[in-house]
Amino acid sequence: MKFYMPTRLYIDNKAVRDHGAELAALGSRAFIVTGSSSAKNGSLSDVKNALETQGVKYDIFDETEANPSVEQIMIMRDRAVKFGADFVIGIGGGSPLDAAKAAALMAANPDKTGDVLYQKCELRHLPVAAVPTTAGTGSEVTQYSILTRHEKHTKKSISHAVFPVLALDDPGYLQTLPHKTVIDTAVDTLAHLIESRLSKNHAGSIFTAEKGLELWGGCKYKIRDNKLDEQTFLQLMYASVLGGMSIAQTSTSLPHGLSYKLTYELGVAHGRACGMYLGGYVDNYPDKSLAETTVKRLGFNTTAQFKAFLTELLNEKPLDKAFALENARGLMQNKDKLKNHGFELDEEKLLEMENMYIK
């Protein structure tokens, strides 16, 4: 069994304010990668204050797109290099955090083109700090950076591992999230926990995934009914971190593999897209006993009950059959995701997993 997670992590109300000196100690010129919401939830001003207090200069890129593309990473790289950044801070949901990792790689290799992101080779990168403002991706404790590849019409993880050196998780930032975003991001966490626990290579993630599932299960009705309080946000943040730690060991599996086309072509939010396949995946999982034990940790008696809860929570329209079939065929070519499933698979079995959302 191997467990590897080298990120120094704080989960606290006021995590940035209390540990700002550690953030500022990462360098003398910070390149901040974020989106538009970090200015509203207080995270950006907390980071700016921490840097200013310690005399660290910074440049802010606040236009990170949802599901950032390789092309946008190159724009960030040019800005970071011009500024002379010696470390990168990602603030936001999965998109800015993943973009910060890729920008840190490219900024340390200014002579390379974006192709290098998907080449297997040794590359150094600038240190990365992560300040998440959603409880979903767990990207602050993973090595993954998932980018949009327009030339391939999909999203894909880059070939390099970039663990943040420091993660500052303040559940207070979650309080301004719209209910739909809470659902979408929480379901991303749920997919990480389940896909990791059901992965063929689950040895390194059993403890983190099982604890995360119990925490998530304790929040499930509050998520559905929008009865979110400080304690629930803290619990969700723990679950998200445990989900990230879990997939850092195992990677993700079929629901994530199927989700990318849905996000790329239909614009469905990442966690929601994963969730649309999660109920069918668990309900059709070949090891029935493991699937059942897994949903019991969430507080459901059967996999059918779990699937029904998810269907109600997401309340999505069914997809076109031709789209589902094309997606199943595409995934049959995605060896990285298939190897984690560990059971024999064909298009028909994949369609059964997709079944709940086919017209």
Ligand SMILES: [Fe+2]
């Ligand atoms: Fe995810």
